[in-house]
Amino acid sequence: xxxxYRKSIIKTALFSRLLVIFLQxxxxxxxxDHDAGVFLYPRDNVTESFMDKAVSHFFGGFLxxxxxxxxxxxxxxxxxxxxxxxxxxxxxxxxxxxxxxxxIHFLSxxxxxxxxxxxxxxxxxxxxxxxxxxxSRKFHSEKFSYYSAILFCWNPASVFFSSPYTECIFSCLxxxxxxxxxxxxxxxxxxxxxxxxxxxxxxxxxxxxxxxxSNGVLNLGFYLYILACMFLxxxxxxxxxxxxxxxxxxxxxxxxxxxxxxxxxxxxxxFHAFQLFSYNLFCKDFTVNLPIQVETYAKENxxxxxxxxxxxxxxxxxxxxxxxxxxxxxxxxxxGLFSYYEFKQIxxxxxxxxxxxxxxxxxxxxxxxxxxxxxxxxxxxxxxxxRTHLIFExxxxxxxxxxxxxxxxxxxxxxxxxxSTRFLCSSSPLLYWFSAYYMMDDDKFCDMTDFKMxxxxxxxxxxxxxTYFLVGIALFCNFLPWT
Numbered sequence: 001x002x003x004x005y006r007k008s009i010i011k012t013a014l015f016s017r018l019l020v021i022f023l024q025x026x027x028x029x030x031x032x033d034h035d036a037g038v039f040l041y042p043r044d045n046v047t048e049s050f051m052d053k054a055v056s057h058f059f060g061g062f063l064x065x066x067x068x069x070x071x072x073x074x075x076x077x078x079x080x081x082x083x084x085x086x087x088x089x090x091x092x093x094x095x096x097x098x099x100x101x102x103x104i105h106f107l108s109x110x111x112x113x114x115x116x117x118x119x120x121x122x123x124x125x126x127x128x129x130x131x132x133x134x135x136s137r138k139f140h141s142e143k144f145s146y147y148s149a150i151l152f153c154w155n156p157a158s159v160f161f162s163s164p165y166t167e168c169i170f171s172c173l174x175x176x177x178x179x180x181x182x183x184x185x186x187x188x189x190x191x192x193x194x195x196x197x198x199x200x201x202x203x204x205x206x207x208x209x210x211x212x213x214s215n216g217v218l219n220l221g222f223y224l225y226i227l228a229c230m231f232l233x234x235x236x237x238x239x240x241x242x243x244x245x246x247x248x249x250x251x252x253x254x255x256x257x258x259x260x261x262x263x264x265x266x267x268x269x270x271f272h273a274f275q276l277f278s279y280n281l282f283c284k285d286f287t288v289n290l291p292i293q294v295e296t297y298a299k300e301n302x303x304x305x306x307x308x309x310x311x312x313x314x315x316x317x318x319x320x321x322x323x324x325x326x327x328x329x330x331x332x333x334x335x336g337l338f339s340y341y342e343f344k345q346i347x348x349x350x351x352x353x354x355x356x357x358x359x360x361x362x363x364x365x366x367x368x369x370x371x372x373x374x375x376x377x378x379x380x381x382x383x384x385x386x387r388t389h390l391i392f393e394x395x396x397x398x399x400x401x402x403x404x405x406x407x408x409x410x411x412x413x414x415x416x417x418x419x420s421t422r423f424l425c426s427s428s429p430l431l432y433w434f435s436a437y438y439m440m441d442d443d444k445f446c447d448m449t450d451f452k453m454x455x456x457x458x459x460x461x462x463x464x465x466x467t468y469f470l471v472g473i474a475l476f477c478n479f480l481p482w483t
Contacts, residue, residue, distance in 0.1 A: 061477030
């Protein structure tokens with residue numbers, strides 16, 4: 001049955017992506033683009049070929065909002081200070097693959113990069129759906145896991161998973177990180193095998209996630225949580241004479257401290273390396289030859305160019321621990337505690353309300369049902385019980401609930417609130433688990449043709465998915481407020 005489910009997930013994922021591309025084309029040419037007055041990466045002053053015009057005609061609707069930044073970084077690198085808000089893995093991947101395809105002379109560099117971004121997202125999206133299926137199976141029934149993956153294929157932030165955005169690759173790395181941590185737990189806590197150096201490769205998705213998006217750092221929490229669960233499980237099982245037991249537990253404690261130290265070094269090094277890279281670019285003076293269009297665009301918009309520190313003397317460069325990301329978010333986008341709480345932003349708060357309500361209400365419900373007698377119970381992870389679709393009766397997904405709740409609260413307090421939908425859709429499996437739970441009856445998925453018989457919750461969830469899937473594409477590809 002698992003093979004049949006996987007085939008169905010692949011087909012659904014591919015079909016949903018092709019539909020997004022088709023609808024993007026329709027809406028992009030049906031609706032006039034809004035003049036949002038936002039960043040547009042500088043283009044070369046060269047005549048476009050017929051094939052370049054075709055690429056722009058069919059896929060130009062994806063080059064909106066932050067996609068412009070990723071195109072700029074992939075083509076020119078980090079030339080402006082505000083670009084360091086966008087982490088390097090995705091644009092570096094686009095740049096590298098486009099260079100490998102540079103033998104295709106009938107396409108310009110811009111067209112190649114755009115097509116590479118789209119193809120990468122298409123392939124990664126399919127793999128992400130399969131990883132979500134495998135992750136869900138660790139805690140839920142196979143059928144529940146299948147429908148969770150199917151719902152992911154039609155998620156409310158779908159347009160961002162096909163556009164030159166990090167949502168697709170980040171969700172892949174996040175779900176992969178979670179799955180790898182569970183696999184590590186199975187190996188060590190259940191089979192008591194020795195720790196081997198190659199097992200540290202399980203941390204690779206976490207490390208890559210930290211140079212994909214800033215909140216990738218939070219994925220390290222899953223590794224630390226799994227270590228705590230493993231430590232407590234093995235610690236309790238140690239038996240023997242008192243002195244022998246004490247010595248064994250002491251060395252066990254030291255080994256886990258070493259694992260924590262190594263894990264943090266491996267996972268956080270890429271993140272800190274990017275911050276150091278940003279410091280060397282924008283906190284020092286040096287000469288660099290940039291394309292004329294890049295320099296002209298910088299002058300027109302008063303952007304800070306790399307290598308011009310003495311001219312601007314940015315405050316973050318003088319901090320004890322220089323962090324370009326936090327400074328750029330605050331300085332250029334006014335990101336901070338309650339900074340987005342303005343009367344004119346009420347429509348954006350309404351836009352983000354559905355996913356925040358789903359997360360907060362259901363996380364609260366889960367905590368209420370599974371409230372632990374003591375904190376230690378949260379670390380009593382057991383993935384061996386019979387797996388069902390009854391998510392609120394599963395006491396072993398606490399780490400996902402806490403993670404999802406932290407992300408939701410962070411969205412409400414700090415970020416531009418309309419980002420919440422794509423932020424949560426790509427950072428947590430909870431939306432798909434909660435949705436699958438409400439769409440199922442007695443371990444069977446509801447009959448999608450019998451809409452009149454749906455409960456209010458089922459109607460709300462289905463309407464939410466379909467509305468945001470369609471309206472999100474229409475808004476995004478015309479520079480309307482869906483960022």
